[in-house]
């Protein structure tokens with residue numbers, strides 16, 4: 001197997017004295033889409049936050065492109081090329097779509113063609129139509145797309161996406177699925193936290209089922225789709 005882009009082992013996390021993640025070990029390969037799936041409160045969001053150094057009480061052994069993430073601060077982790085789009089869609093609501101994109105611009109690593117607003121507008125055609133609109137005049141789904149596009153402007157090698165389909169209209173969920181497929185086609189790996197099973201199943205190569213902070217299953221999405229008993233027990237689908 002090739003060297004993983006992101007490798008995490010024995011990840012534990014605590015909120016106060018409560019342990020919520022127990023020894024999670026997984027890998028994300030370059031250019032693949034992996035979904036963390038599990039019920040409400042299973043620990044998906046905490047996993048992404050812990051990787052990004054946003055959970056203070058986490059015992060983290062992780063590497064990204066061979067660099068130890070150890071106790072690196074979040075901005076340094078992002079600068080290594082690991083993008084993060086949290087659930088709460090951090091965009092600048094008083095800036096326009098184009099201005100928001102500019103705030104995310106960072107140099108691409110050698111040999112990669114950088115993302116530009118024009119390239120992103122081909123990926124997110126609905127954003128192209130509202131390039132002069134301010135964030136506060138956009139729907140939740142449109143803001144979510146803008147948050148992803150803005151993160152891509154930083155030319156990451158991988159993106160952690162927290163519940164991208166949550167609370168957004170079905171038509172935008174479909175566009176989001178297209179966007180994730182296009183990111184993959186462009187070589188950007190995606191680690192996704194999702195409750196929407198159909199969305200996750202439709203776009204992911206691999207899956208990791210988390211139950212009460214522990215990994216119950218790790219394997220191909222096809223394998224998980226075929227395992228009805230496990231899905232019913234751990235995901236209720």
Ligand SMILES: Nc1ncnc2c1ncn2[C@@H]1O[C@H](COP(=O)(O)OP(=O)(O)OP(=O)(O)O)[C@@H](O)[C@H]1O
Nearest residue numbers: 015020038039040041042043044045046047193195
């Ligand atoms: N800031 C916090 N303080 C204390 N406990 C927390 C905090 N954030 C999450 N938790 C708890 O940690 C556990 C894991 O939560 P987490 O948000 O990671 O789950 P999740 O799988 O992402 O669920 P959801 O889909 O609801 O976001 C839950 O029991 C949750 O109640």
